[in-house]
């Protein structure tokens with residue numbers, strides 16, 4: 001299962017972004033090109049591990065959550081809502097701070113209201129900085145989070161989501177070092 005994803009991950013180049021060992025992969029970077037059959041493999045797998053029936057909208061974060069989240073939206077007919085990196089100044093817009101292992105910035109939520117039921121789909125969880133900030137903001141908004149799914153996971157950032165009462169489903173967990181990427185676990189193989 002997830003063979004295309006696993007095989008491509010172990011061949012990912014790793015560069016330094018400051019002190020951070022950053023792996024480069026089509027799903028997390030769109031580099032090199034994204035194989036639609038790999039996206040299909042991932043979307044199919046997600047549909048097997050999450051209950052999509054009650055979901056009002058699939059929520060993702062600009063930019064690299066979009067390819068997988070959009071594939072899910074197309075397959076299910078459920079609308080896609082994208083948390084953006086620029087403001088739109090619309091009524092009710094919610095701003096939050098995003099920090100990763102190599103960047104800091106702002107994110108902006110539009111199009112969600114209290115009571116909306118969402119699944120969050122992203123490409124990578126590492127420090128957890130992005131998803132922790134998003135989950136906290138959604139809870140304040142009264143948005144119901146039915147599931148949190150990340151295609152790739154590294155490090156222990158996901159543990160802080162547990163403290164927020166969220167158990168993210170991470171499809172493939174990896175170790176990243178200067179030597180490269182190693183597969184640690186596949187969701188459902190525990």
Ligand SMILES: O=P(O)(O)OC[C@H]1O[C@H](OP(=O)(O)OP(=O)(O)O)[C@H](O)[C@@H]1O
Nearest residue numbers: 063064100101124125126127128129130
């Ligand atoms: O767990 P964290 O440490 O927060 O890292 C995970 C985040 O890092 C990337 O976002 P980023 O905005 O860097 O890149 P992108 O625009 O390529 O998605 C990725 O898309 C995740 O959202």
